[in-house]
Amino acid sequence: MQSNPMQAQDITAVRGAFLDFTGDPFRCNERDSVRYVKDGLLVLKGGKVEAFGDYGTIAPQYQGISITEYPEKLIIPGFLDIHVHYPQTEIIAAYGEQLLTWLERYTFPTEAKFHDEDYARQIATIFLDELLRNGTTTALVLTTIFPQSVEVLFEEADRRNMRMIAGQVWMDRNAPDFLTNTAINSYQQSREQIERWHNRGRQLYAITPRFAITSTDHELQLAGKLKAEFPDVYVHTHLSENAQEIAYTAELFPDTQDYLEVYEKYGLVGDRSIFAHGLHLSESEFQRLSQAGATIAFCPTSNLFLGSGLFKLHRAKSIDSPVKVGLASDVGGGTSFSMLHTMSDAYKITQLQRQNLSSFKAFYLATLGAADSLSLSDKLGNFDLGKEADFTVLDLHATPLMTLRNGTVPAASLDVLEAQLFGTMILGDDRTIAATYVAGKPLYQNPSLLGEV
Numbered sequence: 001m002q003s004n005p006m007q008a009q010d011i012t013a014v015r016g017a018f019l020d021f022t023g024d025p026f027r028c029n030e031r032d033s034v035r036y037v038k039d040g041l042l043v044l045k046g047g048k049v050e051a052f053g054d055y056g057t058i059a060p061q062y063q064g065i066s067i068t069e070y071p072e073k074l075i076i077p078g079f080l081d082i083h084v085h086y087p088q089t090e091i092i093a094a095y096g097e098q099l100l101t102w103l104e105r106y107t108f109p110t111e112a113k114f115h116d117e118d119y120a121r122q123i124a125t126i127f128l129d130e131l132l133r134n135g136t137t138t139a140l141v142l143t144t145i146f147p148q149s150v151e152v153l154f155e156e157a158d159r160r161n162m163r164m165i166a167g168q169v170w171m172d173r174n175a176p177d178f179l180t181n182t183a184i185n186s187y188q189q190s191r192e193q194i195e196r197w198h199n200r201g202r203q204l205y206a207i208t209p210r211f212a213i214t215s216t217d218h219e220l221q222l223a224g225k226l227k228a229e230f231p232d233v234y235v236h237t238h239l240s241e242n243a244q245e246i247a248y249t250a251e252l253f254p255d256t257q258d259y260l261e262v263y264e265k266y267g268l269v270g271d272r273s274i275f276a277h278g279l280h281l282s283e284s285e286f287q288r289l290s291q292a293g294a295t296i297a298f299c300p301t302s303n304l305f306l307g308s309g310l311f312k313l314h315r316a317k318s319i320d321s322p323v324k325v326g327l328a329s330d331v332g333g334g335t336s337f338s339m340l341h342t343m344s345d346a347y348k349i350t351q352l353q354r355q356n357l358s359s360f361k362a363f364y365l366a367t368l369g370a371a372d373s374l375s376l377s378d379k380l381g382n383f384d385l386g387k388e389a390d391f392t393v394l395d396l397h398a399t400p401l402m403t404l405r406n407g408t409v410p411a412a413s414l415d416v417l418e419a420q421l422f423g424t425m426i427l428g429d430d431r432t433i434a435a436t437y438v439a440g441k442p443l444y445q446n447p448s449l450l451g452e453v
């Protein structure tokens with residue numbers, strides 16, 4: 001079929017080696033979940049995938065369109081980071097504390113600065129640029145208690161046409177006065193933001209009580225009421241991260257049997273609920289999360305950095321009662337925006353528990369698995385036709401050591417590819433990102449590679 005000239009102007013394409021997933025490698029023979037097209041063509045129209053497959057098959061159907069070629073690279077779906085605090089961008093790598101004292105000493109004073117809209121916009125800009133520099137195209141983001149910190153993030157994400165999920169942070173106790181809001185204000189402000197931003201362009205909203213400790217019963221009640229009024233918005237909070245936090249939560253909510261029940265009691269646990277960490281969950285809590293279809297955000301660099309604990313990935317992804325899991329940076333408790341670094345620490349956490357994590361599983365957890373955990377796998381996560389064209393071009397030869405380790409690219413077989421991906425997740429970082437595309441447009445190109453393409 002020959003495209004007509006008008007169409008050809010709207011249609012572009014990218015040629016190279018492609019990897020994505022069409023299933024969950026934790027639930028089938030891993031290789032059956034992998035789609036590897038060594039010389040592929042991804043045809044883009046209106047920010048979406050118009051066609052995808054072998055170059056030799058697809059190219060004749062789209063003669064005359066502009067094609068960008070990425071030889072010796074690997075093109076994958078854009079990474080999703082399903083739990084990250086944009087206001088903490090500047091306190092990444094803050095020394096020496098565990099969760100509750102880290103919040104008091106570093107986080108709360110920094111979040112107070114987001115009262116200033118100009119400042120908030122400056123950090124939102126740096127944050128979004130940093131995501132793109134690391135190949136991340138979608139994130140589930142915490143802001144602060146200040147409505148202006150939410151507005152500027154949505155405005156900047158909308159300007160870049162990036163799919164973001166975010167919401168105002170609710171805190172009405174156990175935080176400094178300068179960082180608490182009343183429950184009714186949080187409710188009303190979030191309600192207005194849902195009406196303004198949820199499903200506007202690519203933006204989506206999450207009701208975001210910080211965690212049980214910083215919300216009264218009344219505030220959690222209002223959060224549940226808001227969720228009931230807008231069932232398709234997300235709920236985003238923290239769960240079972242740190243031993244002290246868990247003990248304090250039990251004191252504050254003496255009539256609940258465990259941490260998860262605090263959120264269950266207020267109608268906050270469902271298939272669009274994302275709980276960061278979940279490190280010290282009981283078997284009953286895992287089973288209830290599974291039944292509810294809720295998600296755990298696995299934040300390896302943060303869990304190690306704050307000394308919080310080791311996530312039981314293999315329990316969460318068990319065949320009998322699986323819980324949805326996506327990878328997350330949790331910056332600034334996490335130490336890197338790079339989902340490659342995040343995979344590397346995820347691997348080490350499984351090793352400390354006498355388990356392991358294959359490269360295919362790790363890349364799945366940062367792409368299609370993460371999209372599925374956000375109920376967005378109909379829009380994001382792989383190169384299926386009609387999906388939003390967010391993708392990342394990886395340079396598996398980003399450093400001399402990676403060139404030595406990874407050998408010839410593209411890989412000749414799935415065995416070689418699996419080994420290259422593992423080398424890349426252990427050795428890679430922002431230098432590995434050659435380009436990042438959002439809705440079919442290149443929003444980031446690695447300056448050191450500009451001459452090559």
Ligand SMILES: [Zn+2]
Pocket residue numbers: 083084085238276330333
């Ligand atoms: Zn967090």
